[in-house]
Amino acid sequence: MIFTIHIRPEAEGDIEYAAIWYEKQQENLGQDFLAELSSTFKELSENPKLYPAIYRDTHRVVIHRFPFNVHYLIEDTSVIVVAVMHGSRHPKHWQSRI
16 A cells, blocks of 8 residues: 655755755755655655654654654554654654644
8 A cells, every 4th residue: 555645834844944955065965865855755655654653653764865854643544744854853843743
């Protein structure tokens, strides 16, 4: 079964901010970040239960090549992305979105 990915507006903001920051660091690095994130979302749509729940029912996957985590919930046949944050951020930044 393929799960549908839904990205909450706050997570969209996280993604946009990170992509812009990476692009300012090096040309095309923001695009590389978005490509890795897209690959992560594809993987989640195919098997969201692969990654453990770490807080309440929120799961986490680390993006390859970048020190960012995707925090998400599984609801029926949907994956709800609640945050895409740098791994060094305090967990309260994303936990408050649950």
